[in-house]
């Protein structure tokens with residue numbers, strides 16, 4: 001099971017994680033990944049400066065592009 005945490009703290013959210021969250025929800029649904037990927041939100045982790053941040057299996061990705069997210073997920 002892959003766990004993706006999307007920081008929903010205000011700094012990350014307004015700087016792009018609102019769109020990243022929508023992108024991930026659509027990606028998971030379109031690719032039938034809802035059994036293998038758990039998508040959750042998390043609170044601010046005090047890493048705002050480099051954000052917006054997401055975590056894939058606890059590894060941090062800052063400012064991830066949609067292409068980067070896809071390539072990480074497809075490599076798992």
Ligand code: FES
Nearest residue numbers: 007009012044048
């Ligand atoms: S709001 Fe995301 S790390 Fe602070």
